[in-house]
Amino acid sequence: MNTIHLEIVTPEGLIFSNDTKMVVLPGSEGEFGVLPGHASLVSLLRVGVVDIENVDGTHDAVAIDWGYAKIDENKIVVLADGAVYVSGNTESELAQSIEKAKELVSSMSDRNGIFATALSRIENAARAK
Numbered sequence: 001m002n003t004i005h006l007e008i009v010t011p012e013g014l015i016f017s018n019d020t021k022m023v024v025l026p027g028s029e030g031e032f033g034v035l036p037g038h039a040s041l042v043s044l045l046r047v048g049v050v051d052i053e054n055v056d057g058t059h060d061a062v063a064i065d066w067g068y069a070k071i072d073e074n075k076i077v078v079l080a081d082g083a084v085y086v087s088g089n090t091e092s093e094l095a096q097s098i099e100k101a102k103e104l105v106s107s108m109s110d111r112n113g114i115f116a117t118a119l120s121r122i123e124n125a126a127r128a129k
Helices: 091-106 112-128
Strands: 004-010 013-027 030-034 041-045 048-054 059-064 067-071 075-080 083-086
Touching: 004 083, 013 041, 013 059, 013 075, 013 083, 059 091, 083 091
Parallel strands: 004 075
Antiparallel strands: 004 013, 013 030, 013 048, 041 067, 048 059, 059 083, 067 075
């Protein structure tokens, strides 16, 4: 199976590292998907949600405030100023990570449309869990 490795890194450390089927990134000009074998590029990222399709077909979500993505055929490296991995083993843990993601996104809410879209994506990602 073709996979592409994703790493999301902040100044605090590694947030996510795994092989994936596909990743959707919040680019500065709009969302874009990355599949294995993608052409090399570097992109500015805006506030939003990194939608990760795992090898088993499940999805993960990481909210970011802004950053850069370096993409090549086999690997995506996201360098973000801030990021929150939306996850949890219990309802309480999941609610707590959603709240942290909303706080991160709202700190960058200078564009109301982007802010509303990012909040919607965070809540949808949580419902999918």
